[in-house]
Amino acid sequence: MSVLLHLTLRSIANRRLTVSLTALAIALAVAMLLGVERLRHDAREGFAQTISGTDLIVGARSGAVQLLLYSVFHIGDATNNVSWHSIEAIAEHPQVEWLVPISLGDSHRGFRVVGTSAEFFERYRYGRGREIGFAEGRPFSDLFDTVVGAEVAARFGYRVGQSIVVSHGAGEVAFADHDDRPFTIVGILERTGTPVDRSVFVSLEAIEAIHVDWVGGARIPGVSIPTEQLHRFDLRPKAVTAALVGLNSRVAVFRVQRFVNTYPDEPLMAILPGATLQQLWSVIGVVERALLAVSAIVVLVGLAGLVAVVIASLGERRRELAILRAMGASPAHVFGLLALESALIGLIGCGVGFAMVQSGALLVGPWLEARHGLLLSAGWPSHGEWMLLGAVMSAAFVASLVPGFRAYRYSLADGMSVRI
Amino acid sequence: MDDDTNTREASAIAIADLTFAWPGAGGVCLDVPDFKVSRGERVFMHGPSGSGKSTLLSLVAGVLEPGAGRIVVLGQDLAALSARARDRYRAANIGFVFQMFNLVPYLTALDNILLPCRFSCERVSRLEVPAPAEARRLAERLDLEAGLLDRPASELSVGQQQRVAAARALIGRPGLVIADEPTSALDADRQQRFLDLLLAECDAAGTTLLFVSHDHRLSRRFERLVELRDINHVGRRAPG
Ligand SMILES: Nc1ncnc2c1ncn2[C@@H]1O[C@H](COP(=O)(O)OP(=O)(O)OP(=O)(O)O)[C@@H](O)[C@H]1O
Ligand SMILES: [Mg+2]
Numbered sequence: 191m192s193v194l195l196h197l198t199l200r201s202i203a204n205r206r207l208t209v210s211l212t213a214l215a216i217a218l219a220v221a222m223l224l225g226v227e228r229l230r231h232d233a234r235e236g237f238a239q240t241i242s243g244t245d246l247i248v249g250a251r252s253g254a255v256q257l258l259l260y261s262v263f264h265i266g267d268a269t270n271n272v273s274w275h276s277i278e279a280i281a282e283h284p285q286v287e288w289l290v291p292i293s294l295g296d297s298h299r300g301f302r303v304v305g306t307s308a309e310f311f312e313r314y315r316y317g318r319g320r321e322i323g324f325a326e327g328r329p330f331s332d333l334f335d336t337v338v339g340a341e342v343a344a345r346f347g348y349r350v351g352q353s354i355v356v357s358h359g360a361g362e363v364a365f366a367d368h369d370d371r372p373f374t375i376v377g378i379l380e381r382t383g384t385p386v387d388r389s390v391f392v393s394l395e396a397i398e399a400i401h402v403d404w405v406g407g408a409r410i411p412g413v414s415i416p417t418e419q420l421h422r423f424d425l426r427p428k429a430v431t432a433a434l435v436g437l438n439s440r441v442a443v444f445r446v447q448r449f450v451n452t453y454p455d456e457p458l459m460a461i462l463p464g465a466t467l468q469q470l471w472s473v474i475g476v477v478e479r480a481l482l483a484v485s486a487i488v489v490l491v492g493l494a495g496l497v498a499v500v501i502a503s504l505g506e507r508r509r510e511l512a513i514l515r516a517m518g519a520s521p522a523h524v525f526g527l528l529a530l531e532s533a534l535i536g537l538i539g540c541g542v543g544f545a546m547v548q549s550g551a552l553l554v555g556p557w558l559e560a561r562h563g564l565l566l567s568a569g570w571p572s573h574g575e576w577m578l579l580g581a582v583m584s585a586a587f588v589a590s591l592v593p594g595f596r597a598y599r600y601s602l603a604d605g606m607s608v609r610i
Numbered sequence: 611m612d613d614d615t616n617t618r619e620a621s622a623i624a625i626a627d628l629t630f631a632w633p634g635a636g637g638v639c640l641d642v643p644d645f646k647v648s649r650g651e652r653v654f655m656h657g658p659s660g661s662g663k664s665t666l667l668s669l670v671a672g673v674l675e676p677g678a679g680r681i682v683v684l685g686q687d688l689a690a691l692s693a694r695a696r697d698r699y700r701a702a703n704i705g706f707v708f709q710m711f712n713l714v715p716y717l718t719a720l721d722n723i724l725l726p727c728r729f730s731c732e733r734v735s736r737l738e739v740p741a742p743a744e745a746r747r748l749a750e751r752l753d754l755e756a757g758l759l760d761r762p763a764s765e766l767s768v769g770q771q772q773r774v775a776a777a778r779a780l781i782g783r784p785g786l787v788i789a790d791e792p793t794s795a796l797d798a799d800r801q802q803r804f805l806d807l808l809l810a811e812c813d814a815a816g817t818t819l820l821f822v823s824h825d826h827r828l829s830r831r832f833e834r835l836v837e838l839r840d841i842n843h844v845g846r847r848a849p850g
Contacts, residue, residue: 193728193729196728197714197717200716200717200721201716203716204715204716204762205716509711510714510715513708513711513712513713513714514714514725515673515697516671516673516700516706516708517701517706517725517726517729517778518697518698518700518701518702518726518729518730519697519701519729520693520694520697521693522694523697523729
């Protein structure tokens with residue numbers, strides 16, 4: 191065995207260029223495979239943790255995915271609101287530790303405006319329990335204060351202290367501006383990779399305030415209440431779109447869910463965000479599986495290249511194999527020599543590929559996360575990655591048998607005499 | 611019968627009733643009823659190209675298996691050995707020099723000389739000094755400068771390569787050295803020098819030498835001349 195290893199290493203060293211190019215091709219393929227797998231895993235993880243630390247999301251009764259989509263991802267609209275009375279009742283449930291109401295319906299230059307309480311910034315968690323941080327400024331406190339998400343700020347170059355106007359309605363084409371009630375940016379959030387980045391946060395009272403002289407989506411003609419007069423109105427919300435709920439103990443989650451689902455005064459529903467996120471992922475997860483399939487094919491191409499290179503070298507090496515036969519090498523030795531060589535190249539390819547992903551994750555990972563909210567974590571291979579690496583190495587091993595068998599057949603047919 | 615066994619024991623090579631045909635080839639290539647080489651003998655074998663000299667050497671080396679008959683090398687019946695054991699036996703007991711391209715190109719000259727020692731412990735065990743030291747001694751005897759030994763084989767001249775191959779064949783004193791046209795790539799002057807060195811070393815070690823060549827000028831140096839046609843009866847005997 192040590193004879194073979196010695197010969198193999200010398201032979202590889204002698205053909206460094208071809209061998210390293212072949213190993214590089216395999217390394218790139220493996221890096222792609224592992225990179226896709228890691229992005230896929232991290233994307234799923236990140237997605238499943240778009241919202242964490244919230245035990246229940248409460249909204250008007252509809253579909254679970256629909257409630258998640260509009261309350262967390264701001265996609266689509268609520269069919270109904272939840273009355274403030276019900277919100278108060280749920281908040282008073284003995285198992286409920288905190289409740290953050292959310293009121294949607296307005297927008298700012300295509301981004302959703304989220305009416306909520308300042309507690310939102312303390313309670314909202316994403317990833318593995320990470321809090322929202324402020325890149326600049328502070329939470330809102332005055333009536334017309336606003337806090338904007340990282341992407342909103344980046345897109346329009348907003349700074350703390352700037353004035354912005356919100357529009358009635360959602361989507362790119364808003365119906366009418368609330369230009370009589372401008373907001374002042376008091377805070378800009380750090381990037382989270384969640385829909386929070388694409389949101390503009392104001393207080394619930396502000397949502398009420400900009401709508402006092404509105405009725406049914408339009409300004410009341412001829413009525414304009416000056417901003418100084420607003421304190422005379424009752425700005426407590428009458429209804430909200432949804433609410434994030436945290437419990438004293440996770441054990442109570444189904445009890446509270448039942449309490450909400452069977453609430454007598456109004457048809458409501460409560461969902462577990464983690465479970466519903468998984469449900470949603472299974473719908474969009476097809477894409478990632480297609481990606482993985484593509485990179486698996488790239489690996490196969492790389493291995494086919496390995497076999498081709500080693501077999502091509504065999505033609506030149508028949509003489510060398512005949513010499514080894516004369517020196518006492520058995521056909522099994524010759525087989526081992528060639529198989530060991532291609533297995534080694536495959537192994538080196540896998541190792542280098544893994545190192546590439548690892549250093550890529552270390553070097554580019556922070557940038558990817560900051561710029562694109564994409565998670566690419568460095569670390570030892572996960573279970574799934576070990577499986578992939580194992581599969582690639584087995585495939586490399588199987589591929590290595592091909593030149594091995596050819597050399598074996600040659601050496602039996604040639605004996606010690608060298609054919610050209 | 612006993613007599614027969616005794617001569618076989620005393621022979622370096624004893625072939626009886628051997629036939630061999632290449633698979634796929636039309637007819638029989640070799641038909642050797644009786645051929646013996648005694649221990650320590652130096653035999654010059656010649657014959658026209660394609661007559662089967664190299665094939666016979668492969669059979670003696672146990673790389674090819676005969677269709678019928680018996681080949682005893684240094685007292686060992688090759689047919690009694692498994693394929694793996696034949697490979698080991700060859701590694702331990704037979705040294706080779708070929709016509710050209712004898713060396714593994716990516717190994718140094720020294721590593722090439724040591725190659726049989728890597729495949730056979732017996733060769734190593736027959737040495738009185740460590741294998742690399744013995745390799746250097748042989749190289750010196752064969753007129754190879756010490757500096758050459760650490761160069762890759764591919765950087766040596768053809769004459770140097772042949773001498774490295776001779777050192778490799780001789781290391782660990784195998785009982786039999788087989789040389790298949792080892793001088794045909796050398797000019798006349800070098801041929802003589804190479805042969806001098808090879809014969810001197812074989813003498814020193816008491817090694818049997820089976821030397822195949824077209825070149826009759828070299829035959830004077832040998833005790834015995836064999837024309838392959840004389841021992842190979844292909845086409846002479848009626849079938850059956
Ligand atoms: N690997 C092989 N497969 C099939 N036939 C072979 C093979 N090697 C040799 N032969 C055939 O066997 C016959 C003898 O070949 P061999 O190489 O033994 O001749 P040779 O006497 O050594 O010739 P030369 O003096 O040219 O080296 C030839 O007719 C050749 O065609
Ligand atoms: Mg020949």
